Amino acid sequence: MTEHAALVQGEAVPRDRVDALLKAVPARDRETRPESLARAERQRRRWATQVVVTDELARRACADRGLKPPSQVSPAQVLAVAETDVADLGSIVAAALAHSPAARVLLAELEREQHVPEAAVHDYYDRNRDRFLTPQALRRGVDPFGGAAEADFLQYEDVRGGIVRELRRAGGRRAFFDWLDRARAGVVYAHGHEHPGDPSHPDHEHRH
Template sequence: MTGHLAPVAAVAAEVGERVIPVSLVDAREAELRAGPLSARLPHPHGAEGRNLRRWLVQVLVTEALVEVEAAALGLVAPADGARAATPLTLSAALRTGGVVAAVTASMPLARTLRDTVTAGVRVPEEEVRAYYERNLDRFTDPEVRHVSRLRGASAAPLGPVRRGELPGPLETAVFSAGEGEVAGPVEGPGGSWTLRVDRVEPGGRRPYETVRAAIAAELTSVAVEQAFAGWLERRYAEKVRLRHGFEHPADPHHADATHRH
């Protein structure tokens, strides 16, 4: 991916003994500008264009850092081509930072490294239970009624209906009737309505025991992402050196910084 003999002036960053040459930054930028999102990219000679290159350096050094750390642990990328990429989500980017999330999503070796260094991450039972108690609305299902509109001898199914989905008088009539009963005629949009409640699916709160495994899996996934991001951040601080002109885009020491306190 990178060489070790590039002249100092042609180096954008170093990851341990590995260098990231400016030519690699140029190639990655050219790839982006030739891609489907080229029209959305900033002008290359403005401040935003220079910050785009700084972001690309962040991606490149993170990729290199993954390779260096994986090699130190004797890890290799999985051979399964189906794992070539995973979806990049906004929630993951917000939790771990856009660069880490993007590299983890696009780089199978990064996911192998993540799984290895976070193998011991566990979410305590009390945290799982507390999440359930704080989010009872997520685990409470509304009552659902399957309703048909009667017109003479015919019945037209309206599909599943929940509270708040029908105009007031129609909702009152439907949710006052029992399963199999007819409600109406009731005045509604366009005239008189006669409705039949074909089936009722009772709502209610799902017991903790039935959702615990799903909650634990969700919280563990988040904990793993955050633990890996923290682990990479510490390795980054130890091994990455950015050359002048390629500082982090948010570094206030360069003239193009847009994030200041």
């Protein structure tokens, strides 16, 4: 049996890192039939490999950019993953960001690099008027798209900073996904550690 889970630029990512993550993150599947349990465990190992590989790729990206992530936590200290993050990011990326200080530092850097044009901020404010009703208007049940007065809305200057942060955050996440797609294109996985959605293995499933 190979001692590595994957090769990143020809360098081995040890299976021990995947095993440690699996040990720290309890299985959520409640399968009882042996064949179903075995399949669930195979998919869980592939999922954990993606999390570990993402961490490895992020470490390398941080080194290339001169970024210094905090010390790596042990797998047992993996942060709780919010269901909203799973919905927004997919389970692999959400878990990788919880598990990997390097991934979080890289994402923060990508967010800082985002340029948000003033026109985009104005456009967001104009298209999402329902998000900017004043508390008083909300209590009165004002319809933001019909019959609302200008005084029923928070002023643009008061909410501009929050909109910029939200748009920068969304842009950073898109940049992170783009980076990850490119970075893992050349990763070679050992048998049993392929992506859970890789159609080359018979029990694949496209769940992120």
